[in-house]
Amino acid sequence: GENVEQHPSTLSVQEGDSAVIKCTYSDSASNYFPWYKQELGKRPQLIIDIRSNVGEKKDQRIAVTLNKTAKHFSLHITETQPEDSAVYFCAARYSGAGSYQLTFGKGTKLSVIP
C-alpha cells in the first residue's frame, strides 16, 4: 500500500519568513495530493490540493509543487503569519480500482514566531 513520509516534524520560522514542508510517497499510481491544516482540537481543513497532471498550484501565500518522477511534493507558505501556526498534513490518494482513501503523513507542527 501507499506510504507517505513527511519532513520536518517541527518547524519554527519568524513571522514574515517562508516555510517549506516536504513529503514523499511510495506508490507511483497516486494521482491526488491534498494538504490539510489542523489547529489544536479542531478538524483537518483542506488548504490546497493538486492532481498529478499539474506540477504547481498557487493560492495567495500558499503553493504546492509536485515532482512525479521523484515522487515528492512540497508545501510552500510565504510571508508567514502567527495564524499560520498549526499542524500541517500531506496526503496521497490513488483513485484506481475504486480506492479513494487518503494516506497521510505524520504531520509538521509549524510555529510562527511574532
Add this chain to the structure above:
Amino acid sequence: DTGVSQDPRHKITKRGQNVTFRCDPISEHNRLYWYRQTLGQGPEFLTYFQNEAQLEKSRLLSDRFSAERPKGSFSTLEIQRTEQGDSAMYLCASSFSGGALETQYFGPGTRLLVL
C-alpha cells in the same frame, strides 16, 4: 452549519463497553469515510462508503469495529468490547464523486477515552 457533523464530540467509557459514533456528511456527498487519529499522527483510514455500500473495510482495526450507512446518508461506527488502545480521535469525512478533485471534508471528530 452545512459541514460534516459528528456526535458525540467526546466519549469516555470503561474498558469492555460498546460505543457508537454518528457522522452526518454534507448533504449532497455520496462518499463517506472513517479515519482514526492518535496523538501526534496523521489520520489513518478505516473504511468508506459509496452511498449505502461499504466498499472498503479491510482496514478496520479488528472485528470489534463495524460501520454502517443504512440509507446512504448518516453513518455509524461501532466499537465493541472497547480496549484502552482504542482511545483516539475518530474522524469522519465526506466527498462528492462528481467533483474534479473530489475533496474530502472532515468533521470535528469524536474523541474517545477508554478507561
